[in-house]
Amino acid sequence: MSGDPIYTExxxxxxxxxxxxxxxxxxxxxxxDSNPLCGDSIDLYVNVDGTKITDVKFDGxxxxxxxxxxxxxxxxxxNKTLDEVKNFQKDELLAExxxxxxxxxxxxxxxxxxxxxxxxxxxxxxxFTEKMNDVxxxxxxxxxxxxxx
Amino acid sequence: MQSTTQSLDxxxxxxxxxxxRRVRDDKALVYLDNAATTQKPIQVIDxxxxxxxxxxxxxxxxxxxxxxESTEAFEVTRSKVAKFLNIEKSEEIIFVKGTTEAINxxxxxxxxxxxxxxxxxxxxxxxxxxxxxxxxxxxxxxxAELRYVDIDENGELMLEQLDEHLATGKVKLVAVSxxxxxxxxxxxxxxxIKKCKDAGAKILVDGxxxxxxxxxxxxxxxxxxxxxxxxxMLGPTGVGVLWARKELLENMKPYQGGGDMIRxxxxxxxxxxxxxxxxxAGTPNVADVICFAAAIDYLTKIGMDNVRNHEIELTKYALxxxxxxxGLIIYGPKDAQRQGGVISFNFKDVHPHDVATIIDKNGxxxxxxxxxxxxxxxxxxxxxxxxxxxxxxxxKQEVDVLIDSLEQVAKVFKL
Numbered sequence: 398m399s400g401d402p403i404y405t406e407x408x409x410x411x412x413x414x415x416x417x418x419x420x421x422x423x424x425x426x427x428x429x430d431s432n433p434l435c436g437d438s439i440d441l442y443v444n445v446d447g448t449k450i451t452d453v454k455f456d457g458x459x460x461x462x463x464x465x466x467x468x469x470x471x472x473x474x475x476n477k478t479l480d481e482v483k484n485f486q487k488d489e490l491l492a493e494x495x496x497x498x499x500x501x502x503x504x505x506x507x508x509x510x511x512x513x514x515x516x517x518x519x520x521x522x523x524x525f526t527e528k529m530n531d532v533x534x535x536x537x538x539x540x541x542x543x544x545x546x
Numbered sequence: 547m548q549s550t551t552q553s554l555d556x557x558x559x560x561x562x563x564x565x566x567r568r569v570r571d572d573k574a575l576v577y578l579d580n581a582a583t584t585q586k587p588i589q590v591i592d593x594x595x596x597x598x599x600x601x602x603x604x605x606x607x608x609x610x611x612x613x614x615e616s617t618e619a620f621e622v623t624r625s626k627v628a629k630f631l632n633i634e635k636s637e638e639i640i641f642v643k644g645t646t647e648a649i650n651x652x653x654x655x656x657x658x659x660x661x662x663x664x665x666x667x668x669x670x671x672x673x674x675x676x677x678x679x680x681x682x683x684x685x686x687x688x689x690a691e692l693r694y695v696d697i698d699e700n701g702e703l704m705l706e707q708l709d710e711h712l713a714t715g716k717v718k719l720v721a722v723s724x725x726x727x728x729x730x731x732x733x734x735x736x737x738x739i740k741k742c743k744d745a746g747a748k749i750l751v752d753g754x755x756x757x758x759x760x761x762x763x764x765x766x767x768x769x770x771x772x773x774x775x776x777x778x779m780l781g782p783t784g785v786g787v788l789w790a791r792k793e794l795l796e797n798m799k800p801y802q803g804g805g806d807m808i809r810x811x812x813x814x815x816x817x818x819x820x821x822x823x824x825x826x827a828g829t830p831n832v833a834d835v836i837c838f839a840a841a842i843d844y845l846t847k848i849g850m851d852n853v854r855n856h857e858i859e860l861t862k863y864a865l866x867x868x869x870x871x872x873g874l875i876i877y878g879p880k881d882a883q884r885q886g887g888v889i890s891f892n893f894k895d896v897h898p899h900d901v902a903t904i905i906d907k908n909g910x911x912x913x914x915x916x917x918x919x920x921x922x923x924x925x926x927x928x929x930x931x932x933x934x935x936x937x938x939x940x941x942k943q944e945v946d947v948l949i950d951s952l953e954q955v956a957k958v959f960k961l
Contacts, residue, residue, distance in 0.1 A: 404958050436916050436930040458929045460897030506903060
């Protein structure tokens with residue numbers, strides 16, 4: 398199985414030792430999401446200072462793809478502003494792990510890869526609309542999250 | 547089908563066109579997801595084509611030739627189901643769209659009139675969602691209580707818990723699988739039925755994983771309701787059977803109102819048609835019910851004892867080989883005599899979807915997920931499992947491909 402297009406060393410490593418794995422008590426953004434068909438289930442926690450992300454963690458259970466992608470996502474958004482993160486695209490995340498091909502080759506597994514990004518987009522949407530009362534800032538995040546895969 | 551002394555898979559394999567398929571970089575398909583649905587032999591495929599080409603018509607009403615032929619063929623399937631399962635009265639056989647609808651029919655048409663606040667409905671930890679959720683809906687609506695029989699470390703029911711529930715004198719219904727769809731555990735169904743009868747509780751058996759794989763004698767089983775699906779036994783999707791004792795069906799209100807289930811309809815009232823039509827409102831799945839007969843004929847010709855023996859042999863072979871794969875955990879009885887042709891397993895710390903994706907590259911189709919049995923997943927403390935399930939056409943060589951693929955998983959994940 399050398400040269401496996403999905404199960405690279407990096408993905409196996411992340412699945413064994415996920416980054417930012419844990420929980421933030423009383424976070425400003427918290428979103429739970431799951432893939433009912435395959436059983437990936439994660440909670441994403443984000444703290445912000447004004448509009449800058451100061452801390453990100455996640456916990457839950459998932460496959461290697463889900464664990465690796467969520468790990469990478471939490472690494473990528475650390476210390477970014479919400480405005481930057483808002484426009485974060487799925488291709489950027491997938492490219493980081495060399496998983497762009499999943500969009501075409503595996504409509505099932507792409508859900509594992511993008512679950513955390515979906516949770517993040519929904520989470521930021523709720524933060525803007527519910528905590529900041531700023532519907533304008535929330536933009537199309539909800540629709541984007543819903544149509545991610 | 548050739549009839550020789552060859553193994554069952556060799557005799558019947560050529561009847562299944564889809565097994566010739568090559569998938570994923572030209573790998574031979576190794577179909578091990580038979581607990582989800584089985585493949586269809588050419589006899590069943592031809593039957594459905596023949597129906598639409600030559601006989602298509604609605605049933606039970608018109609007097610023209612095609613309608614007569616279709617009605618006759620539809621009722622022939624009912625007689626064949628009766629014979630196959632040793633059911634004396636074919637009017638006790640209700641065609642529905644699957645096991646799920648059969649159970650829901652009982653939950654609505656029997657449950658709403660017979661289960662009240664303070665009563666208890668019992669199900670088990672190894673049920674499919676279709677034998678849990680209808681009872682949750684019923685008990686939540688009526689204020690009755692839903693209790694469970696737990697499983698032990700071998701994946702077998704702890705029947706002393708059933709005794710405790712029954713001893714309350716409040717149990718109206720026990721709903722249990724004949725064979726677990728995840729663990730493969732074969733319920734000691736005669737014992738369970740006797741306990742229920744002694745306590746005056748009704749019993750519903752979910753036979754979706756039993757009827758396709760072993761001889762089931764409903765006539766002598768003694769239960770009150772029995773449900774199963776055609777598509778898990780070589781037949782088409784969209785057909786299931788509810789069998790219930792006549793006196794129960796006669797006292798139950800209809801499940802759905804509409805055409806065919808009535809005798810007379812007036813502005814304010816309606817009288818019901820005879821059994822089984824009282825429970826078959828609307829145009830049924832005529833074509834698929836008719837071609838289900840071809841599946842029953844096929845299995846009858848093979849003989850259900852031969853089906854069971856073939857699966858015992860494969861399961862024994864697979865269990866032995868799987869037990870040697872590094873990091874592999876097998877759930878359930880781990881005893882081919884005590885389980886159907888179903889093996890659920892996980893690798894230590896590898897998610898089942900990663901396992902399924904890796905072995906799918908070798909053409910091996912297994913199921914990974916919660917198998918519509920999240921209560922059981924909670925019990926096993928896992929999010930999901932992998933499940934390989936066999937049928938009449940499964941070969942030992944295919945089990946070998948599965949084992950080789952599992953070895954690859956162990957290697958990729960450095961177990």
